Amino acid sequence: MVSPVNIMVAMLAVTAATAAPAQDYKDALMKSILFFEGQRSGKLPPSQRITWRDDSALTDGSDNHVDLTGGYYDAGDNIKFNFPMAFTTTLLAWSVIEFGDRMYPELPHAIEAIKWSTDYLLKATNIQDVVYVQVGDPWADHNCWERPEDMDTPRTSVSITKYFPGSEVSGEIAAALASSSIVFKKFLPKYSDLLLIRAQQVFKFVDTYQGSYNNSRARHFVCPFYCDYSGYQDELLWGAAWLHKATQNTFYLNYVLSNVNKMSRPWNIGEFGWDTKDAGISVLLSEYLFFNKVDWKPFVPYADEFVCSIIPGSSSSPSIIYTPGGLMYKPNLRICNMQVPSSLSFLLVVYAKYLKRANRVVQCDHGVVTPLKLVDLAKSQVDYILGNNPMKTSYMVGYGQKFPQRVHHRGSSMPSIKVHKDHIKCKDGTTYYESKAPNPNLLTGAVVGGPGLDDLFADDRNNPGQSEPATYINAPLVGLLAYFSGN
Template identity: 30%
Template sequence: MGASQGADGPAGLPRLALLGLAALLCCSALPRFALSTEYNYTEALDGSYFFYEAQQAGPLPTWNRAARWNGGWRDASFLNDGSDIGKNLTGGWFDAGDHMKFQLPFGWSASTLAWSMVEFPAAYGPPSGSLFQTVRRNLLFAADYIVRSHVNASDVPGENVYAAQIGDTDTDHARWCRPEQCPEIQGPYRPTWVADRTRPGADIVGEAVASLVGVASVLKMENPADPAIPLLMTHARQLYAFAKAFPGTWEIPAGDYPYRYGTHKWQDDMLWAAAWMCRAGEGASYCADAVSFWNVGSNMGIGWCPGMDWDNAFNQASVMMLGMADRFSASFLTTVRTRLDYNLNLWHVSTVCTQPPPNTDSNGDGLVDDGHICYSPKGFAHESTWGTARITANAAALKLAYSKYLPTNPEDAKRQRCWARKQMRLMLGDWGRSFVVGFGCNPPVRPHHSSTMCDRDYSITCDGNTAADPRPNPSVLRGALVGGPRKDDYYVDDRMDYILNEVAIDYNAGFTVALAGLLQLSASTPDWDAYCGTAPTPITCPWACSSCDSGTQPGSNLASQRSNCYSCVNARGVSKSWQCHACVGNATYVASQGQHCLSCVSAGADAWACQSYCTDLSSDIAVLPSCTSCVADPAVRSAGPWRCSVCMAPSVLAKGAAAVEACMSCVRSLKGPYACAVSV
């Protein structure tokens, strides 16, 4: 006789065991929860450039994937930039979660992205491919801003003027707002500061030169006769001559707000610029300058650092020079390699961050001081508290690039590559969660970023109260690397914790190089685990399902709600599973609200929209299907799902479910929502 069947399944199998089995199946039986032993570096690489598109200021190009007309949330912003000096300085990238435009991190980021293309070209595919074209468009967007920032271009060095910064940090950081609406909130004060012969800035200008030559080099990979190349190179030569004739680090004029991206030295930026000019075949004088700047820098603090960033390009310039054996002497390149060996091997220590050696815990917090490299209990490398993932990703980028130039030392090349892979895997998910927005298992959903925290409906106020809202950001800043965990492996996904959850254009620059390096090197390393001598680690995300269990609210249909949450996770995938969890994690919801929220998210809508415009407004099961169907409708999502909420107004709800459905049907036809509400 077969086993009898009960309401909970086969007799003798407890209800909780069934639920546990369901979770196990959700997490292990479906391919998307046990993908492989390697992360999808192509997806992460593409996401990184999506982040840069989300950071665009000024009029947005039609191809911007974060733009409202492409299903995103962004639109034109700060259209008067530069007007105070009579110039059009719209465009460029916002620096971080704010709306400042700093040329130093901007130039370093753009030149570093170009470096990823020339150092790891195979990662981007053929010039006709979609990824290559995505990068090309983004780099041209950056180069266009740099060219227009060269507000007075001349072959006479002392006549050049370059816009060094736009925006007042005190004003900008005082308020949260949509970039599209900030001028109305902050007022007209958005000054432009420049570098000229009286206030030189070889650091900022050097990075601009590197960017222009880098973008020209990328264009040459597709078409050596591209008409933009001569223009970019002309500006590069003029700016290089200006910076060389008037050296020094840029300073804001006395009396103005002093915050800026200050740099310790300018020699590394000019080294980076000279190395690019030398690589581009601009002449022996630039190669000689590169040697001179390298020799000077090698005897300064900038020459004895383990990484790279907007404040120090010495190591990445050194790696680039190793690829130009035909332009530098063998003895010089041996010296360069010796220094890189020393600097990059500083990462290979055994210090545990929570076990500080003597004299490395000056504040008594039980953690190794900044400036000393250490490893968290989970193995994450730390050199600083602020932006630790950025610093470690930059080191990974350097190590992967440097490993290309160690043909006679394959063991050291392996050591550098395997260290980089391990650290990048920790960022992508091996730590226990992803630190990349919109990617992998349990990614951050509350990055410290103003435009994504604002409702997509521009008529809804976005301010400091919005910033304090604990719900996930309504828009997903896909591809952005957040600051990352502390040295003791503490991390909280909190928008207001800007140390752990800051995002910035320089955070993603080295991270992008490292992704490209892993992607290109994977072609010759099909089995990284065998190569590195590590045990295979399947990429799983049990969190995606266990959060359905822990978040589900008590009710008579507990198992059904969990099942619907699993189905939602399966429909949206690991990287979007947090949207499903938002539906079942609201303690104020009755079962019907959670179920319809899940249905809405499963259909492709954002959880924020499903909740804010439908399930937060009513628990009436008779009206929720009409609303969630409206929010999930692709045409409505593109036009603005806030339209559906008009039909959930008390005046319409009072007329009953039929009136709500008629109103929603009207909205789905893209008629004016307020007219739809009045007509029913």
């Protein structure tokens, strides 16, 4: 339970944010998208702008005689975890769908960031009833500190099948392909069609052969790194919800409505991230439900409860707490708290957009919450990330006058292969990991895990919980920054 003092501090922090120095959202937007180029795996294109990176992992998939080159490394390591990568893709696509008209001149780069992932996800789903869920051995990788260009750890490609299902990752991939098909419908219609057909095929597979990859042969490779901690039913609903939005086929809406009560656990009102999609499903479906003659229950009430659970001052089973400086915080997260304010704030501005169009407000136990209040809360979180915080530091690398210098990221922390061409072996990178010097390569746009509950931040490469970036922090932030860039 959040204490009254904590609530009051958070409310004051949110109010004070409106008087804090203005942020350059356009600059931050450009850099938040640029970050994804630093995470690329595979053969880099001539247009590559983060030039200290080079080609890597060019034989991925060869152990199974398939092409799995491309895609993104999830964070500061050199593994391609498809579960968070697919979620990253879905959120990038949703950002463009909702706020792409505010992204210019960065929109082409945002679309390119999506396609870098969808090209890979198409490869990962190219064999019927087989979905590749990961490339790389994380146990070996995490025992080394190597540039991606130097990797000599096993590039094991891990798949799930009808005999060894993985519904959470397959459901998220279906959502990623479906949402991305909406983005490309205007720009590359044939590619959009391909994405949508594949999304439907993957969804049929995941619905027919249900089960968690925690219990499959993939477990050794995905756990504990990206285990599914919340069950896979939410990904089934999430995938169906996106397929409904992409196709307008009522089969998918009916699937969601008829299966929501089959969840093996209570609905997680205030949860949204790579593992748990509950709040995102509610917000996504609310747009359709507001403007069509369909029963709003349970999703619009769930979306309203999500709002009430995170608004400062509400006592409605709060799902988060706030730091004294006003940042959303989940104490039970092992690493990377910044994914919380990023993802939840994105939902706030999207829901505010839908509420405004529907001429609705949210009624919480402490009063009425307007769309403007949701936007103000989201803005306070974005501004905190960009520098309006007790440490007076930007948590986005390369943005502002003060930002993290010792990011927990292999490629950024070691000399570029363009400068140091000799191979750096697994343990030879330890010197760079332990160094107190700033990273030699700027991972521009990377948003790190962020401060602790006390608002204090250790700019320490050896503290990955605070200093490691992740694609799923940046993806929803792209949409947020686009929204505030256009205001």
